[in-house]
Amino acid sequence: MAKLCVGMAFALLTSVAPVYGLYTSFFPVVLYMLFGTGRHVSTGTFAVISLMTGSVVESLVPRPMGMNITNIQEAEIEKQRIAVASAVTLLSGLIMIAMFVLQLGVLSTYLSDPIVKAFTSGAAFHVTVSQLSTMLGLRLPRFTGLSTIFKTLGSIFRALGSTNIAELVISVVCLSVLIPTKEINSRFRRKLRIPIPIEIIMVMLATGISFATSLDQTYSIQVVGEIPAGFPDPQLPAVHSIPALVWDTLPITFVGYAVSVSLAMIYAEKHHYTINPNQELLAHGISNTVSSLFTCFPSSASLATTNILESAGGCTQLSGLFTSAVVLVVLLFVGPLFHFLPKAVLACINVISLRQMFLQFQDLPELWRLSKMDFMVWVVTWVAVVTLNAELGLAVGIVFSMMSVVCRTQRATCSVLGRASNTEIYRPVGGNSKCLEISGVKILAYNAPIYYGNKSFFRSALTRLLGLNQDKVLEGQDTQRENGVVNPASQLRTIQAVVIDCSGVIFIDAAGARLFVQMCTECQKGGTSVYLAQCNSGVLRILTHSGLLEHLSPQQIFVTVHDAVTHIEQTQENSAQKNATIWV
Known part of the structure; x- marks a missing residue:
């Protein structure tokens, strides 16, 4: 009624x-x-x-x-x-x-x-x-x-x-x-x-x-x-x-x-x-x-x-x-x-x-x-x-x-991840003292899509966290040319490898992909290896079409963050064994 x-x-x-x-x-x-x-x-x-x-x-x-x-x-x-x-x-x-x-x-x-x-x-x-x-x-x-x-x-x-x-x-x-x-x-x-x-x-x-x-x-x-x-x-x-x-x-x-x-x-x-x-x-x-x-x-x-x-x-x-x-x-x-x-x-x-x-x-x-x-x-x-x-x-x-x-996507945070002791768990290190950074490895997680509206924020976040600037990139290039070999002491001394956790990057556009590839290239030229983890198929497809694999090999792309970290640690260990001098 x-x-x-x-x-x-x-x-x-x-x-x-x-x-x-x-x-x-x-x-x-x-x-x-x-x-x-x-x-x-x-x-x-x-x-x-x-x-x-x-x-x-x-x-x-x-x-x-x-x-x-x-x-x-x-x-x-x-x-x-x-x-x-x-x-x-x-x-x-x-x-x-x-x-x-x-x-x-x-x-x-x-x-x-x-x-x-x-x-x-x-x-x-x-x-x-x-x-x-x-x-x-x-x-x-x-x-x-x-x-x-x-x-x-x-x-x-x-x-x-x-x-x-x-x-x-x-x-x-x-x-x-x-x-x-x-x-x-x-x-x-x-x-x-x-x-x-x-x-x-x-x-x-x-x-x-x-x-x-x-x-x-x-x-x-x-x-x-x-x-x-x-x-x-x-x-x-x-x-x-x-x-x-x-x-x-x-x-x-x-x-x-x-x-x-x-x-x-x-x-x-x-x-x-x-x-x-x-x-x-x-x-x-x-x-x-x-x-x-x-x-x-x-x-x-x-x-x-x-x-x-x-x-x-x-x-x-x-x-x-x-x-x-x-x-x-x-x-x-x-x-x-x-x-x-x-x-x-x-x-x-x-x-x-x-x-x-x-x-x-x-x-x-x-x-x-x-x-x-x-x-x-x-x-x-x-x-x-x-x-x-x-x-x-x-x-x-x-x-x-x-x-x-x-x-909100423009002001997204880029977190530094650390590993909990004796686990495969990676969490932001800021508020969790049980998760510690791995020596020589910087693990970054960007919690937003990367597109034309926030690409400059993404660049500034990576530059700040990696201490990356043009002088260091040029320094890295010069040292790699010296005698045709890399001088480890002259690389970015605190960071030998960067793992970018892409699980929070739900999509990326052409402008964001070009910047992403550019940042990876600058890191590589500065003597820092770049690894990607947990990329979804759409993001990986756009990055590939943007020329990512011209600067990174497929072996630098992993399913999980822990797989990437394990690979880096094994690579560093093998490199250390090859460079070791045995006195008889």
């Missing part, structure tokens, strides 16, 4: 009539039940997706302000609005199906947990501010573009003198009932067999009181209006507007899919099963494509209703069948009874449904302790979403997150 109220409430965010929220709470649910892999996921309307779609609808079909329009004109505007919203749904579904064909489910990984949580939390502020005008009974235009929160707040403050007291009272009463009841449901969720259905109770009471007292006529409050019984006739969306919708639909599609998959993965991990991200693309793609023919706006997984579904014991996709049956009964028989439901009640339900998103601020102290960089990603994304808009804020968050990854 909560899905009914939330569906009608989120239709207001989409700037369409509440009845279309009921349609969106039915058709996508049935289709996802057939094709989806998330057993606990409840699909349908979602506040963030509705808000983003509403911005598109408002930009293409703005509602005339400051002028009287007839009922016929109002109906025509409503028809155009749902046609645009359905076109967004169709295009979103087709994009998801195309992504499924291309097996692009992996793209959801670019939205990390800090980005998703900060984005949804920031979008919750947009939703709350957008509902203030309805809760106060103000007839204000809906703003689009940059800084919509500040534009909306400014418009509300300027119009506060026109507040409808009746709708303000309705909003205050609703919030004073919804907030404590939601808190009770949360605190005593284990003791309550089913959560208190406060939304449907509030809707029924408000509708009954509004009908009995004719609040819409007496106090000019906004009501839901006519909700036709039955199903809508299938019809094509506004296909002609699709070219103008492409760039606005892409973030809607990406966010809807990412939130749905993230939610499905959370519950799959909790209940010990797996989902298929690419199959989820197909499921949501089909859901949106087909439901667009029945005047639905874009759908995705819903945080609030998914939590309710799991608390009620739902554990398979068939649970969607029962929720759909309830919506079906309302569509066929009960829908017209909601005619007198005040829109202020739906606005309050909208705001309260975002409770979990606002509570995500509680994760910040723990995130600060775990990773300050992830904390910065969260804060930057949230600030960008709130101050700019949802789409640009998401883009800023993704770019900043990727830049943070680049920064």
